[in-house]
Amino acid sequence: xxxxxxxxxxxxxxxxxxxxxxxxxxxxxxxxxxxxxxxxxxxxxxxxxxxxxxxxxxxxxxxxxxxxxxxxxxxxxxxxxxxxxxxx
Numbered sequence: 237x238x239x240x241x242x243x244x245x246x247x248x249x250x251x252x253x254x255x256x257x258x259x260x261x262x263x264x265x266x267x268x269x270x271x272x273x274x275x276x277x278x279x280x281x282x283x284x285x286x287x288x289x290x291x292x293x294x295x296x297x298x299x300x301x302x303x304x305x306x307x308x309x310x311x312x313x314x315x316x317x318x319x320x321x322x323x324x
Contacts, residue, residue, distance in 0.1 A: 238269060250316065260301045260309075261316045267298040268320050 238246070247257050250265035255274065274291045278284060302322075305313040317323075 238266070238273070242269070250319065254314070260305050261312055264298055264301045264305070264316055265320060267294050267301070268322070271293055271298065 239323050246265050247262055250262045251257065252259055252261065256262060270292065271294050274287060274294070278288060279293065281287070302317075304315065305316065
């Protein structure tokens with residue numbers, strides 16, 4: 237689970253404007269951070285199948301947000317891919 241400080245830092249890094257906290261790019265950044273933390277957890281706890289299911293749901297959700305961005309705003313899509321280090 238992300239702490240409030242980490243979450244605000246991720247939002248500030250991915251936000252388009254000052255009061256942006258729900259755009260697709262911010263959601264992709266938050267999901268990416270949660271995915272990183274959950275992946276580290278699953279490396280230690282290999283039999284935690286409930287968390288594995290949650291991880292797969294987050295990955296699918298991030299993928300759908302990225303598809304939306306790619307279709308509607310190519311510039312924002314490419315910038316968030318570069319910021320997060322994601323590959324297509």
